Amino acid sequence: MTFSFEGMDRLFRAHGHTLHDIALLRGGQFLRIPDVVVWPECHSHVEELVALAFKYNVAVVPIGGGTNVTGAVDCKRDEQRMIVSLDTSQMNQILWIDDGNLVAHVESGIIGKDLEDRLQKRGYTTGHEPDSYEFSSLGGWVATRASGMKKNRYGNIEDLVVALRAVTPSGEWRSSGTYPRVSTGPDMNHVMIGSEGTLGVITEVTIKIRPIPPLRKYASFVFPDFDCGVKFMRQVARDRCQPASLRLMDNQQFQFGQALRPSKGPFGLIVDGLKNFYLTRLKGLDINKICVATIVMEGTIKEVAVQEEKLNTIGLEFQGIPAGEHNGKRGYQLTFAIAYIRDIGLNYGVVAESFETSVPWDRVVNVVNNTKSRLEKECADRKFSHSFISARVTQVYDAGACIYFYFAFNYGTMSMLQAVEVYEELEIIARNEIMASGGSLSHHHGVGKIRKKWLPSILTSNAINVLHSIKNTVDPQNIMAAGNLVFD
């Protein structure tokens, strides 16, 4: 088994991708980093490692792609024991693919992009596409209850996992088999799904795969205001005709996206001017109010055509104007760009970060309005020269939607670390506002360390006790000492 005491290797695994982590990397100091990094190569290696850790009372923190935005792999400052960072990246094989049942058995350390490339060579896809999928790992997805952009067609990670295998300090944890569905008491897979590295190391996952769809098509709609856009989304969900991906950008984000467009020649400008004229003069839209829905459709040519027609009908019903494929594609790509933009901004006096929530349908507009209003006020109180608050509805469900907020401000004369502290304070205020207005603690980012403090107020004491009992059973010595969720 490979291992390393190298400083860089250890530092690299001491952080995730929160704003805080990035700021510390650029101008701060990590107070505690792992003492050793180990790269197991298969399930039995992990078994061996965890058994040793149990024997010598060593803390283990598993890490996959390291793209968490919750402080989930950050080392606890007061951990007295040795900390082993268990890097799963060498467990990256597809062990088998079952064409008949359309499942693949994959080692957990595989990175999303690799998994997708290799599956596509065989004509398959998982369809799981979180924004981070170029860097994040399968095991990480399972451990944090990840959600993908195209969940409407393929499902979230909990829908995709058929079976899994993990190692806990008190032994192996695995599903009873690759059955499509069982009624054998509570679903024990869910003990591991979303456990955030606190109960064991997920080593192998049997995941659903789908044949690659013959057609992928983008589309977009412009709505006169956010309200209309949300009503459109609601109707799509009600009719259950959601395409693979359906997102709604608010006005701020639309304008932001426009600002990011590559500059065009004189001809492009004329075309833009004409488009603008059409929307604002002929259609009577207010450029400072409009919002845009971006759509990705997948399936056979026929399927896509049917879907497109349905969406067009609903779109028109809520005053939507079809705005073409190009805008849809751009909206889709903007998602991947945004994480990079954040890191660049930090060097130019801008603090930016995103946070998400899930909300019942009747609260969507309220949560967006209240959170924006709250943050605007807080920014005004703090006299920031510029601030940017934007929201996007990124997922639709039968009973509600997922909302993604982007928040940025100029930090002026503050130091970067101070600015990040202020940001964190503001995110807490925003989260309280979200929850008071009817939103959840997290839709897919998870709890990690930064949202621990809310758990006692949203889980019953019964639920917390059950979590502790599970922990005591599988890990009495707290070997899996990542310290996420309700655990120390």
Add this chain to the structure above:
Amino acid sequence: MDTATLEVTPAESSSRFTVKNYVDIVEKQKHQFDAFFCLKLWRPKPNLHPEATKMIIEKILNSPQMKDTIHQFLLEGHSNLSNCEDVVAQIKTILEDMGHTYKFSTVRVIGFFLAKLLRNLYQGVAINNDGVLKLSKAMSQGPVLLLPTHRSYADFLLISYLCYTMDIPLPVIAAGMDFKGMKFVNRMLQNAGAFYIRRSFGHDQLYWAVVSQYIQYHIVNFQAPIEFFLEGTRSRNGKSLPPKTGLLSMALEPYFRGDVPDVQICTVNISYERTLEEKLYAYETLGVPKPRESTSGFLSAVGKIRGQNYGQIYINISDPISVRDHISKRTEPNWNTPSFRFSLSEYERDSIHCLAWSLIRKQQKETITPVSAIVMSALTVNKQLDIEQLVQLIVLMNSLLAKYGTPCLIQNESVVQSVKDCLDVHKLIIHPVADGFFSCQTALREGEDVQTQAADRLVLQQYTNQLLGPLINVAVFSLIEASDPKEPNNIISESAFFAKYFKNEFVLISNLTQQELTSFQENVTNEMLKRILRALLQPYLESYFIILNLISMGFSTISELTLQYRNMVSTVLVEGASKFPEILAIDKIYRHVLNLVANGHLRGVKTNQTASYHQIDDISPIIVRIEPYLDERLKRFMTLHRKKTAVMQSHL
């Protein structure tokens, strides 16, 4: 806001309110045709859309909340309404009966008459310009509640007039159902944005739900501010009443439910040099029932007051406060309640209660004291004064008010003129006696009954209370200090006693802090001022003393207490045991009983629809505690009276 429309600027106005940005909104009207005024360009933002008004009923009926209420109502099985259509019809009737039917034309017509009336009755209406600007800014940000003080029926007309003049959206006004009785006028008011609600909802769940929905509709779909009176009714005695929280809770519910990011509240503090209803109030507090609102009554009242001089009106719009800054929403999600079945948590109720109290205190503190309040106070205590003495007192009192309340709106060089104006406005009560002296104390004429005399004094008290209200703590301080110069700590503990038992009577009363005490000791040094304030407080102590004695003698229902109180006070006055005929007013009895219940001395028991109150904690210590501050004659009278009753009871 378009500044060009705010033509009334201090420089232009020739009124004497050049202080602190105050402008006179009637001034301009004196040089302009009313027809121009009512046809003026008026485009406030946001604004009620008459078209949208027609949709309100339908929108409310289709809201998830209303649907749920109907469903629940049917499940509970109420007698005569057994199917959905009936309930919907019932709700429609309530809404049609209640709702405003905002029309632009009516607003202009009313504006025409109001402009005439205001010009006719008043010398001027002063208003703080920056308050108006802040208010209109608040309205561009989100829902706003307008909470005026309520001293007169003129209040809500004034506010609508003000909004119309200053290009602010006209408010939607919660008015009492009693206005509904006025034919024609009720329609007019409804067209101008008033909606009618019953004074008490009792257990009528459906009615409650409908009113609540109606108010919340206006908050969530914000087009116009909602105006209602925190005090619930017109204060008949010139000082603020304890707040009612019903409407406030309804209006704030959308904020707690998360339907709106924030609600801003703006108190509007109105004071009058002379109130239209001064005489009526006096008799109402004596127990004469208030005349029913009717159109003919309204018209004859208008006829009666026309041509009289009612002096100045002062409007002080306070800075809007944001509810979000004062009360945070609960952060833990309410997992099993859908948003349409939201109810306020106990914490939220308590916070609203506190907010209501602080708003009332703010109102009392920020109301501009009219000159007449000081003039009357001075004349109540002194037999006669000349103009020079009055001016001197006003200047002194004003500097005190500047520290602990809101002073009169006068400049030093114009004090003499304002005193003259005040004497002119109140010439029915204040009359000249020889040598340029003025007095408001009539010699007791032969054959005049106590009631008439008390009524006269109660009119005076309406004005003197406007001084006592904001300066109550100073008054209590002077009272304690004068009774027996004591240790600072004693003064503080004694002030706590008054704060506890007079909480409902004076909203600003509070336990003195060491800091306040020092401040009073430094700033309140003029013996004359102290004497005036003490004297104003005296009738309240006497009333309380008598009420306490009656309770300890075993009278337990409000009606019994009222009857006995009236008898006893009549005897007291006839025998000359008190110098204050105004103690004949019976409005304090209920307030004191409620206060004693809240302080754990009494417990209310309801039997056959009459509530009786029984002592659970001896109240004689309170009597003992208050005695040192009372006049010897009254104490002697009471001792004798109690002895007599004891003898009588032993004979029975």
